[in-house]
Structure formats: structure tokens, C-alpha cells
Amino acid sequence: MATYSDPGGVTEVQSLSLFIMNGIAPGSRSGWSADQCILTYTVSSGVIQLTQDSGGEFLSTTATAETAQTVSNSQCSVLASLSSATIAGDSVTVRLFVAFSAEFSGDKQLYLSADSKEGTHDTDPPTEVGTYNVTASVSSVFVSPSSGSGSEQTFTAIYSDVTSQIQSVFLNLKSSGNNTLAANACKLRYDSSSNDIYLVNDAGTNYGSPITSGSTAVLSNSQCKLFGIGTFATTFGNNVIAYFRVSFFPLFVGKKEITLGGVDQIGVSTFSNLSRGTYTVTASPLAASQAFTLTSTPVSIAALEHLQIRPSPCLQTENLMEASH
Secondary structure (H helix, E strand, O other): HHHHHEOOOHHHEEEEEEEEEEEOOOOOOOOOOOOOOOEEEEEOOEEEEEEOOOOOEOEEEEEOOOOOOOEEEEEEEEEEEEEEEEEEEEEEEEEEEEEEEEOOOOEEEEEEEEEOOOOOOOOOOEEEEEEEEEOHHHOOEEEEEEOOOOOOEEEEEEEEEOOOEEEEEEEEEEEEOOOOOOOEEEEEEEEEOOOOEEEOOOOOEOOOOEEEOOOOHHHHHHHHEEEEEOEEEEEEEEEEEEEEEEEEEEHOEEEEEEEEEEEEEEOOOEEEEEEEEEEEOOOOOOOOOOOOOOOOOOOOOOOOOOOOOOOOOOHHHHHHHHHOO
């Protein structure tokens, strides 16, 4: 996340750039953009560009913020679904979600710059703002929302393991005092190879029979429901993005800890029960009941006056016939 300020007003800002550099400074003659992770965000359109491996130019492929698109080079990948920009006063805050490759691991230098709509560089050269250590294993683990509340939610969880392909990923919501991790919890599992999804039993000892992602089937324990529709995953490189759609039962209300985990293809845990946030489960709102009011309305019957009963034509005919005899 990077924040840019302009006393003259951010409406004049055209684009914002983040430089994640591997031991050299932007603008140096050693080829500052080759084999680096350099991103540009266009404020008006949300288009994200990433420099190509050879440097000097951006890739022809772009991604638009808050969509399912990604853009990648050999150093990094940008997830547009979790990237956005927010304008407040004279500042623009850009959020870029970046996953790194194993080859790009190590200490990096961070630089920022901005361009105006007239094409001038408001920050020239780019300003160094800090450092970042890119790790070689499990470099990007993230969940959204990582806070909030509700009785139903779709959680977006991102998993990364650059040393081996991920076989299964887990998302667990449990009470903070629950030291058994999975008992009386809402622990979810997604298998990338088969698109099967699972829910742990109440005892936390086993997973029940799976359902397939996208199916109309539902899994339940005493804490939550996991829906086949709305639960799915996508992969790019060594990263898995999983979406878990769940609803909670009233007995599970309260603040829960969110943890993530995963195993590789041979069953070795590559990362396990990493705490990534909290979520407060609330009771499902009851449907508003209809209110009925019973009232007593007096009914009056008007008096009938001059009521006459006349014989029907049939009766008149019969009487005439009798009279003739």
C-alpha cells in the first residue's frame, strides 16, 4: 500500500508507480528496469502495468483493478482483484497485491513516483521509501476480509508455495480459546487437483465426504455451512486463490480467529495455521414478522319496510287451473 500526496490536488495525477528493486536504484545506467518488479497504476482507469523482463518497456498485457485479471513477469505477479486506489483530500492511496517468484527472493528497495496528466514527472528521480524482504517460501499468505462481522461471508484466501505445487489449502475459523484448532470450529479444505471441498467434523478429527466446487450441494457441521456454489479456486504459477462461501449457525456467534494452512503433493505441510485476522460471527437476522391488528367493526342492518311477497308466475298458473275446476 502506497500513499501519494499533492498539495495542488490529486485530480492532476495521471499515474503512480511502485519500484521494487533488486540492489540498484531507478535511473541507473545498469539497466534499472531489467529483471525487476516495477508497477504503474493509472488512477482514472485502474489499469495496472508491469515492466517486462528485459526492461525498458511495459508488458503488452495489463490488468484492471478489482477484476479477476493478473499480470506477471519472472519476478512478480499482480492480483488485480485485491488492488485498488482511494482518493481522500489531496492524497491517493494505491493498494497493489504482489506475489513474488523464488528467483526474486531477498532484500529489495522500494521507490515511489508519480506522473501528472501533462506527462511530467512529479517525482524525478523516484523517491526511496523503504525496504522489503521477499521470502523464498510461502511468500504471500492473505485473507479478505481479515476483519468484520456477519452471519454469511465469502472469504478470499491466497496461498503461495514456491518450492512445490500446493495440493490442498485450508481456511479455519475458530474461537480464540480453542487450542485444538479444529474441534468445534469451521475448518474448510479445498483440493486444487480435484476441485473437491471439505468441512471438518465437530470433533475436529476428520473431514466428511467432499462435494465438488460449483455444485448445489452443501456441507454442514454444528458451526457452519459450506456451499458448493460460490466456493472455487484459481491458480497462477505457484499461487492458489481460493474463495470459500460459508454461513454460520447461531451457536457459533462471537469473535473468531482466522488461520490458513496448506500441504504439498506429497502431504508435507508447507505452512500451517498461520493467523491472518479475526472475524465476528453474528446471528442471522430473523425475517420481520407481519403485524396484524384485529378490530371489531359494528355491523348495522337497516329495517325492511313494506316487504311484500308476490307469488311466482308458476304459482299463479296453478291457482288459475284450480279455480277453473
